[in-house]
Amino acid sequence: MYPASFTYVRPADLAAAEAAFREADDPRYLAGGMTLIPTMKQRLAAPSTLIDIARVPGLSFIRREKDTLVIGACTRHATVAAAPEVRAAIPALAALAGGIGDPAVRNRGTIGGSLANNDPAADYPSAVLGLGAVIRTTRRTIAADAFFTGMFSTALEPGEIITEVAFPGPRRAGYAKVRNPASGYAMAGVFVAETGKDVRVAVTGAGACVFRAAEMEQALARSFTPDALADVRVAAADLNADIHGSAAYRAQLVRVMAARAAAAALSGA
């Protein structure tokens, strides 16, 4: 398992990173590398240049801005999972981070890397969309609803780097997922949040890209209880079907996980 040869650069700051990106043929930013490196080793990706931003100063932090929790793009999953600020402000987010992959992944992988990659079965996109978070980059601010544009695709422009993610604190939130028995990725993961303004339900793993489930949001807005979801039908038409499960099975999991996420939100877990 050897990747094709590539150039490795470690810029001192974000401006240097963006400059390196402009100059290279086929560059990729490297943060935790938890997806990119295995993909390169399998030679499914062969970038000419890796620009390592993991050690750029000022990208790994967690801070409160009034009711908003701001997490630096290069903050590791394990750090988010363990951080008292996160556990106090949005316990569901800490729990989600603590359930990503395995300990090795949680100690290397970063929130910015996960969002920029936008794997259809990644956990973080559901929290970002479910909480109505804002993604701040080297160039602008992007609302979660506009960020995730499709399978492995986002609103980021070439060279643009996520710097931090701002999560408005919800009244309550919960996350539940069923892992793919082989890979451990979410077969279906549902993030449910009552924000104060509205109820948001974001689904990952089941479709080509994280999405909001409008009917579930309406049902939970009427009554924020697991039972409120009992009669909500989840359409299987647009869901994934593969050797691990049919679209109908994923629709079932979305319904069950949504109810469990609501229950988790109510129990404050």
Add this chain to the structure above:
Amino acid sequence: MDEFGIGAPLPRLEDVRFITGRGRYTDDIPMSGLAFMEVVRSPYASARIKGFDISAAQAAPGVLLVLTGEDARAEGFGGYTSKMRKTNRQGEPNFEPPFRILEAERVRFVGDPVAIVVATSAEAARDGADLVLVDYEELPAISDIKAALAKGAPLVWDEVPNNECVFVELGDRKATAAAFAQAAHVAKGEFAISRVAHASIEPRVGIGLYDPVEDRYTLHAAVQAPHTTRNEIATRIFRIPENKLRVISPDVGGAFGGKGYSHPELALVLWAARKCDRPVKWVCTRSEAFLADFQARDNLAQVELALDANGKFLGVKVKNVLNLGAYLTNAGLQCGFHHVGSICGVYTNRNVDWEVSAVFTNTTPIIAMRGAGRPETTFMIERIIDIAAAEMSIDPAELRRRNLIPTAAIPYDTGFVHTYDSGDFEKGFDTAMRMADWAGFPERRARSQARGKLRGIGMAYAIESAAGVRDETAEIRFDTSGAVTIVVGTHSHGQSHETTFRQVVASMLGIAPKDMRMIYGDTDLTPFGRGTGASRSMTVAGSALVCAAERIIARGKQIAAHMLEVEESDIAFDAGVFTTRATNRSVDLAGIARFAHDFRQMPAHLGVGFAERVAFVSDGINFPNGCHVCEVEIDPATGETSIVGYWLSEDVGVVINPLVVKGQAVGGIAQGIGQALCEKIVFDGESAQLLTGSFMDYCMPRAKDLPAIEIKSQEVPAPNNPLGVKGAGESALVGALPAVINAICDALRPLGVKHIEMPATPARIWEAIEQARRAKAA
């Protein structure tokens, strides 16, 4: 010697090495001037090769050598052959496909090797392999049995119409038909036994060396049977005398049958070493292993069980179709034949009508894996019993009890293949029922139900045949200091032989295990041996050690008599010491050994030296057996299963080391649970491309998926070997498949689910529940 002799729970002597990182695997062997090989493999399941262009690869930095199928053909190499020959539907000898180390004209599965690139670094070899251009003309392909047998299916081999390589009828069709005519009930089932990967932790690996002065090869490789590997490569491929090849197999990180026989890469590193005059190493990657490691199981079975009104078994009919993959490996066919006798189980049924058919497909070839046919056969009988029990509304344990071979009837001729020479199935059954608290299950089910969960219990009473390859040689050798070395032709790669073989010798000779040295895994250093497989090592190599120890004692008595100046009949041997009854003088084994090496003192008629080598041949196979009970709880909302209890009451004969026997049983059950719940190799139905090419899609069981497993040993000694042992390496896996599936089907039965195919994944369980719900509603 109670603290470390036969029966002692001696902690494994090899553990210190392995858990402190001092294990030495093939990839760890330092070698100067080492070159690295990369294999170029077919990206198509079926294609004609129109040509090779290797010029860019040859010119790549670091590349030393590029060889293709055309070069292999020019060398005049032979090919691998099947150990077993059978007949086709016309009664003619079955077609034996040429199985070369590199293909030049046709490729028949994704991963079929067509060329190699050798370079100064592994990275350069990998880059060079990307530059080998092969011009393919893609052809239609087939991956599963039904597609292979369909009318007008593409042919894997032009010589084999309908892709059917073998068709054989076994048993007694007439008597079975008569028995079925008397039946009050016939239970029918169709089972797909899934294809799985051996998935050993250490991938396959080999380092080839060639000495041009001696014109001799050395292969360092992870293999289970060094002499067998030597025979295959020297005799079949290179067509050279076997003394021109030495095979050394150091520590091996798991094999399960997947390293029992030679794959093309091991001959390729040797050929490459000769061609580029350097040692050449190949290490299989996990991705490559999924494509090119021979795979296991994969067959379809139609099973019918005839019963009288009281549930007595009258006869069983089986139609079994095996998927062989694209070629016949050394042991691929055996998986369909060697273990059909297990269909009789531990029951008094005597009528069997068995049909075997074996077909080629454009998939990775099939080879033996732990159990090698016994898990399949045991699944057939143990699953159909549960189906019959449900249909006749009899408790499945009770139905088995009614048909058990009584202990008083042993030895018992099943009327089909086997005569069971020992066993106590009644005791095994009763013990398992108690261990699992079978009677208390309804209450546990009710408790689960109250929490919205489905609970099920399943039983399987497995019996298998072990140690079918009946000869093995072992040596006990004393050096001039009086210390002992034992030498065996088997290979230990998880079986704990370094501990248990020493325990056998310790019991016989009174020498502490830690004071012995043990040699195995080198064709230059060990007598001819058939390696480790088919649960044979303790039965045959252990018995060979017993015989060698007996000879050591006999010779020791002769020498002691001379040393102590008494008649041989006056010498007694106990715990390593020879004593005269008359004078109470004594000499220990070390003293004898030192004396025996002194030609000035030894009488001429006794000769010098103190070593004995014995080639042991057992009188027959043995029959390990065990009653498994598995209990599961299922979440109907997600289909997720947890195994909440697992009990095994097993008889592997005399237990040499209870820790080791338990370890083998737990490992076997874990592997069975893997196949029952999650593992499956899947090919695309159209292109025959592998869809489960990594652990992201091929699901291995995790530690958290496994329950605490409770095991009790019955220890009914086998009569046909001096240790009284039965094979312990495979028997637990054999029963685990049906026990788990029976438990799941029991949990789902109240919802109207009759059967579920392995692996019983959450998705499949939920679909089965939905289907049953829809059927009920309709």
